[in-house]
Amino acid sequence: MTQAGIQPENRPVRGPSIPRLTVNMVKTAIQLTESLAAQALLLAVERVENVPWEALANYKGRLLLVTSQHSEEFDHKREDLHIFDVAHASLSRSDRANLGLLLAASSGLLTEKNSVVCVTGPDGRRLDSINVTKPEVHFRAMLSEKNRRGADVVRPAVMLRVLTLAIEIAAEGREAHPIGALFVIGDSRQVLRHSQQLVLNPFHGYARQLRNVLDPSLAETMKEFALIDGAFIIQGDGTVLSAGTYLTPKSASGSVAHGLGARHQTAAAISAHTQAMAITVSQSTGTVTVFRNGSSVLSLERSGRTKW
Incomplete structure (x- = not known):
């Protein structure tokens, strides 16, 4: 896996004790993504084990995961899943998501026309915030x-x-x-x-x-x-x-x-x-x-x- 990101092909083992708030936030974000016809759902988490995979079982859209720690055990076959290991826990929660958007845009996964629903949290384990954004024009200028x-x-x-x-x-x-x-x-x-x-x-x-x-x-x-x-x-x-x-x-x-x-x-x-x-x-x-x-x-x- 490179630091700029990976595109895995297997299913991760579900991590223990995922907060109920995280599960509810992800379910709400999925509904919002589908109602807005957003181009992707982005989750900024610490590790893939912090993702509530059961809540995502019926979501068929593009899923972007921005992780701050690399997970060795990874075994997931979900389609249209893209993981970007930014390894920058020193960034604020919003900027971890922004960096993930930039990485996804550099990989040709995002356009400027449609929204992206982003779910973030203070430490990447407990998600408590939803934001709807569009890849800014400055991303195009940078890339x-x-x-x-x-x-x-x-x-x-x-x-x-x-x-x-x-x-x-x-x-x-x-x-x-x-x-x-x-x-x-x-x-x-x-x-x-x-x-x-x-x-x-x-x-x-x-x-x-x-x-x-x-x-x-x-x-x-x-x-x-x-x-x-x-x-x-x-x-x-x-x-x-x-x-x-x-x-x-x-x-x-x-x-x-x-x-x-x-x-x-x-x-x-x-x-x-x-x-x-x-x-x-x-x-x-x-x-x-x-x-x-x-x-x-x-x-x-x-x-x-x-x-x-």
């Missing part, structure tokens, strides 16, 4: 492969991997302290025209296959270099060009929320003047923000349970 001629396209897998890395940095920090970070992905030729190196580039001279973010072994190296002031510059195929890079774009034409600092202003500006996507980690709040075309298109907040 679009349209680009101007000559600019490298951001692959969805690369965007999702860097987003995962940013979430992990927000949750873990470094040496027991929160840190900030900035990643700029795609349109690297234009981005480099608006940059200068603050320190000797730690990625210079290494083979491309050794500095690609899709290689899991590079994660700890990236987290260590996040301590260096400046941005990571990453090509659309995942190749890391530099770290500790100072960006010098003109002011962004888009809008940035009040109270956000220079890192977010720079991210908005570089995404406004190039075809690149910028992802920031706020050192003060742990919020992960994605910028494209000069504006924030996605924001994932760290859960209040994450403490330093």
